Amino acid sequence: MLAFALALGAFTIGTAEFAAMPLLPLVSKAFNISAPYAGHMISAYALGVVVGAPLIMLTTVNMRRRSLLIGLSLFVAITNIASALVPDFHWLLLTRFLSGLPHGAFMGSAAVLASSTAPPGKRASAVARVFLGLTIATIIGVPAATGLSQILGWQASMLIVAGLGLATAVCIARYAPRTPVPPGGGPLKELKSLANRAVWLTLGVCMIGFGGLFCIYTYLADTLLRVTHTSPHWIPLIMMVFGVGTTIGNLVGGALADRSPARAAAGMLIFSTLVLLIYPSTTPHLALLTPTVFLVGAGIGLSAVLQTWLTQMAPQGQAAVSALLQCAFNLANAIGPWVGGLAIAAGYGFASTGYVAAALSFGGLLLWVLAYRADAPQETVVQSR
Numbered sequence: 457m458l459a460f461a462l463a464l465g466a467f468t469i470g471t472a473e474f475a476a477m478p479l480l481p482l483v484s485k486a487f488n489i490s491a492p493y494a495g496h497m498i499s500a501y502a503l504g505v506v507v508g509a510p511l512i513m514l515t516t517v518n519m520r521r522r523s524l525l526i527g528l529s530l531f532v533a534i535t536n537i538a539s540a541l542v543p544d545f546h547w548l549l550l551t552r553f554l555s556g557l558p559h560g561a562f563m564g565s566a567a568v569l570a571s572s573t574a575p576p577g578k579r580a581s582a583v584a585r586v587f588l589g590l591t592i593a594t595i596i597g598v599p600a601a602t603g604l605s606q607i608l609g610w611q612a613s614m615l616i617v618a619g620l621g622l623a624t625a626v627c628i629a630r631y632a633p634r635t636p637v638p639p640g641g642g643p644l645k646e647l648k649s650l651a652n653r654a655v656w657l658t659l660g661v662c663m664i665g666f667g668g669l670f671c672i673y674t675y676l677a678d679t680l681l682r683v684t685h686t687s688p689h690w691i692p693l694i695m696m697v698f699g700v701g702t703t704i705g706n707l708v709g710g711a712l713a714d715r716s717p718a719r720a721a722a723g724m725l726i727f728s729t730l731v732l733l734i735y736p737s738t739t740p741h742l743a744l745l746t747p748t749v750f751l752v753g754a755g756i757g758l759s760a761v762l763q764t765w766l767t768q769m770a771p772q773g774q775a776a777v778s779a780l781l782q783c784a785f786n787l788a789n790a791i792g793p794w795v796g797g798l799a800i801a802a803g804y805g806f807a808s809t810g811y812v813a814a815a816l817s818f819g820g821l822l823l824w825v826l827a828y829r830a831d832a833p834q835e836t837v838v839q840s841r
Contacts, residue, residue, distance in 0.1 A: 667813070
């Protein structure tokens with residue numbers, strides 16, 4: 457039941473982050489602003505993640521993970537209720553920033569707790585089960601929140617997330633063990649682990665390599681409407697296909713990472729690069745685009761793989777690297793759409809986001825080569841144990 461409680465929290469976080477993207481047309485209409493300006497609410501959330509993840513993780517190193525996760529879940533609930541009650545868009549930007557603060561710390565703490573309570577050889581799979589909630593959010597949470605918001609207003613999505621946050625707090629209080637804080641820990645010890653060059657290169661793999669997935673996902677709805685020429689009713693269904701892909705990719709990635717996270721990361725990046733290269737040629741045809749979107753979503757399996765690889769690199773700094781991984785993940789969420797937007801603005805069309813995404817994924821693969829070389833001696837030691 458601990459796995460369920462942590463996955464529920466990840467489901468809440470995933471719904472909070474990803475459901476905001478389909479809300480942009482509703483938000484721009486409600487506040488009478490342009491769609492690009494409404495997109496700042498996405499950036500505000502991502503900024504909150506980047507600021508909150510390292511700050512919270514490093515200042516709560518000596519706090520029980522159970523207590524921290526309960527507190528973060530309640531904070532998610534409170535800030536999303538506040539988002540639903542804002543009088544204007546500027547207040548929404550503030551509350552979205554605040555709601556992003558606990559994101560990275562929650563996911564990092566949940567991953568560390570899941571890994572520490574799993575038997576050796578199964579830790580990557582345990583982390584993947586936590587991220588499973590994140591991917592299921594793209595299948596159920598995002599379409600449900602989007603559909604209800606189209607009927608009841610954009611605030612419905614925020615209130616759904618608030619309810620999920622409260623439910624997560626209750627489940628964690630009920631099922632999470634009261635494990636003591638490991639002795640000898642502290643912010644300085646966590647920070648020392650960041651002297652490892654391989655850690656920063658691996659974070660770069662996430663920041664660049666994942667940018668491709670977000671580049672596609674952000675402009676998928678517009679691609680469906682303007683390139684594939686589908687009805688708007690197809691958008692939630694295709695988003696669900698994407699979500700199914702992320703779920704299966706996450707499970708496969710976790711299983712592969714139990715053997716060798718470094719090699720699994722390379723495999724996922726090569727796979728994503730090839731899929732993204734064929735994406736543009738499938739965009740005019742719904743029958744071809746649908747399975748391609750599924751395969752694009754499967755690339756998210758890289759997240760559990762990198763989480764496991766980083767904790768192997770820095771066993772004494774798991775809280776710090778887990779938090780920084782969430783920062784890198786959200787920087788990818790900013791980089792991918794930004795670079796894709798440049799290609800669209802330059803007149804290359806929405807289908808060109810596939811080539812941009814493939815370039816980002818390949819860039820992540822190049823960084824993987826450097827990270828693997830830097831970490832090769834350490835991985836040899838880990839595998840020999």
